[in-house]
Amino acid sequence: MIVQIAALSTYLPAWADARGHRVPGPDEDVTTLAVAAATGLGADALATVDRIVLVTRRPDATLGTFPEIVLQALGLDPGTPVEERLGGAPATLDALLSAAPGTLVIGVDPQAPAAAGAALAGPGGLSIERADTVRHSVPVRSRAAGDTADRVYDDPRLLRERGWKRALGGADATVVAGLPVRDVGKLVPGADAVAEAVEAAAPILALAHHPGLLVAVENGHSVSAQVTGSVPCAATARTPNPAPPTWEPRTPAEIPASLASYERALEAKVGWKAGECRECGERSLPPRARCLSCGGMETQDLVALPRSAAVYSVVTVRAPVPGKHGPYSLAVVDIAGTSLRTLAAVTDAEAGTARIGDPGALVLRRVAVRAGIPDYGYAFQPEEQS
Amino acid sequence: MRDVAIVGAGMIPFGELFDQGIKDMVARAFDATLSSVDKGMRPDEIGAAWFSEVQSVDGFPAGLLADACGLGDIPVTRVENACASGNDALRNALYAVGGGYVDVALVLGTDKVRDTSASSTFWDWMGTNRDSAWDLPLGLISPASFALHVARYMHEFGATREHLAMVAVKNHHNGATNPYAHLRYEVTMEQVLAAPMVVEPFGLLDCVPQSDGAAAVLIAGRDVVDRYTDRPVWVRGVGTGMDRVLHAEKADLSRFPATAKAAKQAFAMAGIGPERIDVAEVHDCFTGVEMMTYEELGFCGRGEAPRLLERGETSIGGRLPVNPSGGLKSKGHPPGATGLAQCTELFEQLRGEAVNQVDGARWALAHNVGGPTAVAAVTVLAGPDA
The missing domain is CATH 3.40.47.10 (Thiolase/Chalcone synthase)
Incomplete structure (x- = not known):
């Protein structure tokens, strides 16, 4: 064959x-x-x-x-x-x-x-x-x-x-x-x-x-x-960036998990979708039961979101956080072509290097493991400097 | 609504109080507050109590206050509104006393941060503030939550880490002489800038310590104030403002809209503007938050807050001293107690009895912002000579 x-x-x-x-x-x-x-x-x-x-x-x-x-x-x-x-x-x-x-x-x-x-x-x-x-x-x-x-x-x-x-x-x-x-x-x-x-x-x-x-x-x-x-x-x-000798958290701890809430969020969070109101077109991320623009109830359908973004604000956590490897940067990013933003961990770059205005992509990552359950969502990957 | 005054205010020294349980702290703050009433007050003259506590320790909060203070015959209500709980509990009590339903009310706040292991405390408190699916797993710790605002503000207005450090230097200077403060020492600008990084742009000395503590006020309606004191401090305005809970949904991270809304309400009720304020206790959980808050409270125009610090206008002796107690930064921050400890300081300031007295202070303002920067409470007070 x-x-x-x-x-x-x-x-x-x-x-x-x-x-x-x-x-x-x-x-x-x-x-x-x-x-x-x-x-x-x-x-x-x-x-x-x-x-x-x-x-x-x-x-x-x-x-x-x-x-x-x-x-x-x-x-x-x-x-x-x-x-x-x-x-x-x-x-x-x-x-x-x-x-x-x-x-x-x-x-x-x-x-x-x-x-x-x-x-x-x-x-x-x-x-x-x-x-x-x-x-x-x-x-x-x-x-x-x-x-x-x-x-x-x-x-x-x-x-x-x-x-x-x-x-x-x-x-x-x-x-x-x-x-x-x-x-x-x-x-x-x-x-x-x-x-x-x-x-x-x-x-x-x-x-x-x-x-x-x-x-x-x-x-x-x-x-x-x-x-x-x-x-x-x-x-x-x-x-390639040099990887630190270990990714293990400095203090082991279990990040509290609600599998119920993760399951409810999954289609938006992993499928990368916002709620869009059928009545007025308003978009929400995460989706919501009541449209904040027109007050419509259960009027949102899930629509795919763009996966390019730019940094609106960014900070770097350098103190040890129980259950987290560090240091790590967190950014609020503008999602391209929308008026929406999302909070995302900065990935594939050394912590502290992302700056306000930097463009990049939203990529699927395992953002945490809680109660042994991998938790997937989108992280911000800064565009590589040429 | 009838006028309402603070007739007594007290607190216990804040700190790492491993030797005291929460019931001990509550009883001691209650006793200190009763003892502060000029003409004395019997516990059975109190008609109702509000209990400000963010994180429950040792069980059922309202019952705990009634039990620890021997107030088993009056209604007790717990108020939880994140770090704004203290001033918000005062607002709730004010409505009852002002409305004539209660003549005297106790408003007591506390939190015990150091009763659980470091990592469980960490995630327990995170859970009070974060969306389980969308931001909890990312590790958006409290300093990062505030740093996302401050980083954006610094980007837009050219403020620097030196400006943040000026807040730490000023507040530690004030707190060094306050016998109730957790961190009673001075710091230099060099020390603040060289301290280990917690979350950029906040170093360790830009952040509050984790403190245990309790504080309270007793408020009374105009008809009965004379029974307790000839020098009452009038509660002229209260306000509580909200903002969106997810950072990604906040319209402008260079601002704290919850604070602006709370201040607008409180000033409208008081019938004055910010230019009348002689002394303020402002929520400085992180140095940059105090700086940005000057603008939200109307102490200066947009983008001008760094200039206030450069000119020393918010130092004692300046145009509008802020945090003569040392603020959260030096005095400590047991969240439920914080707002009431601010009111305790301002009660003394407006009666001319404070350790770091602001000369001739007649009008004062207390401010908290909390949770995922989504709630703020403001109280406007007038002294007996106002």
Whole structure:
């Protein structure tokens, strides 16, 4: 089966660790990374999506709100099927190779090197066709449910000889996804590697750059595909900021949660919508039962809001706040093309650098975790200084 | 409506009162207030009581006041209106006494901030002021809430951190000699500017301390005032103003509309204008708030507040001394007690008995602003010689 890819989009977080690997910000998780990658496809492409497959080795939770948040944030029909798959690079390529037109495959690596990629199956200039699948059991890297870190069987030669070498087979790979760059150079001289990701996002990042034979590897497992042609790829990658050594709050504390109020606010808060009065056109954010302009009751419909904004006032909290990482900046921003404002945390920039008047974008982020429940909303991302 | 006067006023020294429970504080403030009545007053002459308390400690507030003061035979009502509770409780009591329903009323305010652990206190108090879905999870702590206003004001009018520091220097200077003040020491401009940053533009010395305390006034109708004193302080005007609760919905963050509305009401009732005020206690929870409030109260024109500070006009000896008690900044800020402690100071000022006496003071004004800057209360007082 030949699968056509209509659009590609990749996203790298704005922060990097000491080795130069991208790491997610404290307000990013698999959900927001997936949304960030998919948003880059643009509204026209997203309008054709009728199914989402998310592939990651490291889901935010095994029970939670991933599908609801992603569908709201992307403005998709809430009935759109969303499938969450556990897997690394081979699983993502496998999902792409069996994708029907209209299927959006998103691969997310929330651990350093962190990245996310989105590929939409549909008529387009890029084609992929399955070449081979190899499967050996060499679980050098493993993680039991409930573990907080990977367990690594400490024998790199075993992994290379019995795992990667056999997974790569005799194939004349053009590009390898799922292995560190250095190992690709040793194992398949002449092949390209994906430096920005080594798990589920890697094959999509590879598609953005490399026609030829793509081999996606994990432990002793591989899936390979012949890639021909190309499509434009929307790549979002800000100049990396050095990440602080830890994002943990200086004082642990639970921010009080009302799941009931969050649930009521969700469509406006995650779908990024204001209430608009049917009688007089007045808009309110958040939406309200009584229109303040005409007094109409229950006259508001939810309407999508623009996602560009500019700072009206901004402050930086430098004192430690229990349960919050810091320092952090909070801004009241003017939402472009409206008379509305919103309060938003400043994201993807060092605290204290945003200034009144600075333009930027409102992006979906996990603004807090309360009572163990991730709380999603929009943060203000200042435009990058050129 | 008949005239109403303050015939007694008292407080306990503010501070970190770990050795006193809230019932102890209430009883002591009540006793100090009764004792301040020139010709004496029996508890059974009090016809009703209003209790200003923002955050409940040790249970049911109104019952706690009745129980601690032995006032079990009269109606007691708790008033909670954020940091404006004290002056707003006085307004409620004034209506009852002025309307002739009660001859003598007790208005007592308190708060006990230091009875719970730091992080639980933090979020408990945040919860009294924030929308659970839209701004609580962002960590809009109290100094940040006010700093969003002050930062915008500084941007529009060119005020600097030095202007804010002038407020701290002035108020600490006044409070250093006030035996009831929490922070009885002077600070220099250099110390204020070098203090650790809390929320830009506020350093630690731009912020109030967390204080416990209690304060009260006894008010009486004109017909009975003579029984208690020959030097009453008349409550000539009261006002309480509101503003939108979400910062994103406030039309102009360089202003405090709630204060302007409260002042307009209070001056109209008193039949005077701001030019008649000889001394004022202004809500300086953060230094920049006092500065901006000069304009909302009509003490100067728009954008002129920094000039008042530069010229020392609000220092003792200046044209209109503000916060001779030390203000919230030095005296401390147990929210429910704050407005009544201001009235206690002004009761003494207008009778010529204050520690930092303003010569010849005849008219005085007390002001609170609170919550998410969405409520303010103003009281206009006239001395026996006015």
